[in-house]
Amino acid sequence: MQKKPDSLYVSTLARGLQILRAFDESHVSLSLTDLVARTGLEKSSVQRMAHTLHLEGMLERDPKTRRFRPSHAWLELAYTYYWSDPLIARALPKLIEFSQAKGETINLAQISGDHIIYSLRLPNQRTHFAASIVGRRLPALNTAAGRVMLSTRSESDIAAACAEWPVVQATRKTLMNRDDIARSILKAREDGFCITRDQMLLNEISVAAPIRGTEGQADAAVQISLSGITYDEQLALEKFLPTLLDTTAGILG
Amino acid sequence: MQKKPDSLYVSTLARGLQILRAFDESHVSLSLTDLVARTGLEKSSVQRMAHTLHLEGMLERDPKTRRFRPSHAWLELAYTYYWSDPLIARALPKLIEFSQAKGETINLAQISGDHIIYSLRLPNQRTHFAASIVGRRLPALNTAAGRVMLSTRSESDIAAACAEWPVVQATRKTLMNRDDIARSILKAREDGFCITRDQMLLNEISVAAPIRGTEGQADAAVQISLSGITYDEQLALEKFLPTLLDTTAGILG
DNA sequence: GCTGATTGTATCATTTATTGATAGTTATGA
DNA sequence: TCATAACTATCAATAAATGATACAATCAGC
Known part of the structure; x- marks a missing residue:
């Protein structure tokens, strides 16, 4: 203009x-x-x-x-998008498998600039509307999926992202301190997954694991949402992390 | 142009x-x-x-x-669409409930001119890719969902649609004879549901029930896909029709 | 059911921004 | 390596978009 x-x-x-x-x-x-x-x-x-x-x-x-x-x-445009992105077809059957086995909400997230976008979502009964529909964008730094994708990048990329990318206060417990976020990402780098709590929604636990490409870098992640009332972090990991990692390992980035 | x-x-x-x-x-x-x-x-x-x-x-x-x-x-456009269409929010929880209870593929279809469009899809393991993703358009006359929506319209509307709307041969068993299609619709009018087999995919049974608006007319339908190998039509109806009708009855058109 | 205000629709002269042809550049494949 | 196809850049001509404005239809308040 x-x-x-x-x-x-x-x-x-x-x-x-x-x-x-x-x-x-x-x-x-x-x-x-x-x-x-x-x-x-x-x-x-x-x-x-x-x-x-x-x-x-x-x-x-x-x-x-x-x-x-x-x-x-x-x-219809979304339909065409789905055909155009080869990752979707590779990930979908694995996500369905997970969803039906565990009965919990599972999502495919992709990096999109400094945000993540949910491209596949298999919700369960407890999932609220905004978390059930595809196409939602969230600041990467505020989400487990975004952090775990970043964690596969170089330390300088991580530092740059932590310094510059946007963050939004979604709940009163949303991490806003960029050093804290950086620590969360570096921990994810060690662990190979990222777990958060109360970040976008109170009493929501989010666990994400990266879908790694040939270089080891991840542009996508699989993420599950769990009730923070039913589970604590430790139990969540015990019950779901192995399957989650199997799922991401079974998807070629 | x-x-x-x-x-x-x-x-x-x-x-x-x-x-x-x-x-x-x-x-x-x-x-x-x-x-x-x-x-x-x-x-x-x-x-x-x-x-x-x-x-x-x-x-x-x-x-x-x-x-x-x-x-x-x-x-992202799809995301905005979902918020804009109030039916989506009303239907989604009911579909999730059905999906998790029955473990079978369930869809929300809406009329879109002379086609139907799938606006919500909850696939199961056996669902193939094209049937898993939203935004797919199919000729209304070729689908159980399209026929059951039409069945809520006046007989003259039905006749007009049967005469003019497009049909496509998707399988060798796809009904192409417009009189046969009209009969299928009139039967759905009696029954309050529509069941088809082998129409878009071989060995696929499709059962659809209308989501009626205030005038009794339906612009949307809930549809389930079942394996024609696992079920025959009668068994499919026995096992799923009551829940399907409960589901559609619970959604305000 | 009126009346004034707001929102939506239609028209038109002006000129800007799009066009389509073409020349130049980069990539591709035999 | 060279020939050919694909993509990129430029520019004068003019078609097509613009924005102002007048008109019509709704709506809200009385």
């Missing part, structure tokens, strides 16, 4: 994408004026972009309220 | 979306020339659109092969 002195950059397309990105988990349905407010674009421009996205099937429109909302096409 | 005499239609944005849609389950990675071939756009135009989509994080690019592929953003 402003600072793109790039002769190949098509700002019209970028504006259209801005409309799509104006929707998020707390803005699931937007009126024209909402879109104007959230994107900062001209009213006319928003009108045209939303209209076009609607015609092209990317936005649904409530004929009564005239509000726009995501269409099924957003799920 | 060609026939859009619409002063609000932004063709540049539509061209960008064409690039995204050039990817599908059998075209997961596309070079510039592939994109030109699949979209029919000018090379320069494709170059600019792909470049912009890459900068905006919608396309990943292999620096070695220079091929484009879907990015994690495609999953």
Whole structure:
């Protein structure tokens, strides 16, 4: 828009994408004026972009309220993503196996810049909604999965990430001190797994193990969520770590 | 592109979306020339659109092969979709319950034009990949879920759909005769469920029940997939139909 | 059920940003 | 190694997007 002195950059397309990105988990349905407010674009421009996205099937429109909302096409894109990422097909059967054997929530997480993104999720009854659906992004440093992936990188990479990557306070017990986070990562480096508690959700224990690529580095991890009321850390590891490590070992990074 | 005499239609944005849609389950990675071939756009135009989509994080690019592929953003869109559709949150806990109780593959399907789209899937070990991932679209008439949704509509709607909606031959046993399909739908209308066999996959039994809205019409259905080797139709109904109907009854359309 | 305010829709002259052709560069494969 | 294909960069022409504005439809409050 402003600072793109790039002769190949098509700002019209970028504006259209801005409309799509104006929707998020707390803005699931937007009126024209909402879109104007959230994107900062001209009213006319928003009108045209939303209209076009609607015609092209990317936005649904409530004929009564005239509000726009995501269409099924957003799920179709996910479908295509799944086919495009070879790790998904390799990991899915192993995760299903784990899920059915243990009855606990299990996820595949991948690194995505300085965040992790959950790309496969097999929830159980106790899993809350946000933790049941794919595509969720969380700051890597705040999650067991992100830390265990980082732990497979060089110490300088780890230090850089700990210094620069974002952290968010999700619970009153979320680790915010970057030295503490660094220690957690270095411990994961020793252990080959990472366990956290109360980080994104109170009374939630999270255990993650890396899916290592050929260089030993991990861009993905398998993570399980357990009730911190039912289990303490030690028991969680006893009951689930061996299977978790089997699972990750059985997936080629 | 060609026939859009619409002063609000932004063709540049539509061209960008064409690039995204050039990817599908059998075209997961596309070079510039592939994109030109699949979209029919000018090379320069494709170059600019792909470049912009890459900068905006919608396309990943292999620096070695220079091929484009879907990015994690495609999953994030699905995440937002899930929040935007209130049915998802209502259905998910019930599906999880079913899945963990029965250990069989269970899906939430929604009508999407003349297709169904799977919006939630809880696979089991025997589920093959394409049937494990959300966002898959199938012709409504070929699926138990599609038929049972149609069965809640008026007889004229059913007749019209049977006459016009697409059907595809997925297996050698796929019902292609539209009268047979109509009979299947009318039976589902009587029964309140629909059962099929060998339609999308050989030796697969599919049982679906509608999630009815306030008018009695269904835009969604819950469907289970069962091995046709382990079960015959009668046994499948005996073992799973009551729970399936409980599940759909517990979800407000 | 009215009325004023807000939101959404339609139109149009201006000009910017996209276009498509092409030349240049890098990669690929025989 | 050379020939060919794929990708990248540049630029003048102009088509297409822009943003201002006028008009119409809803909605909220009375």
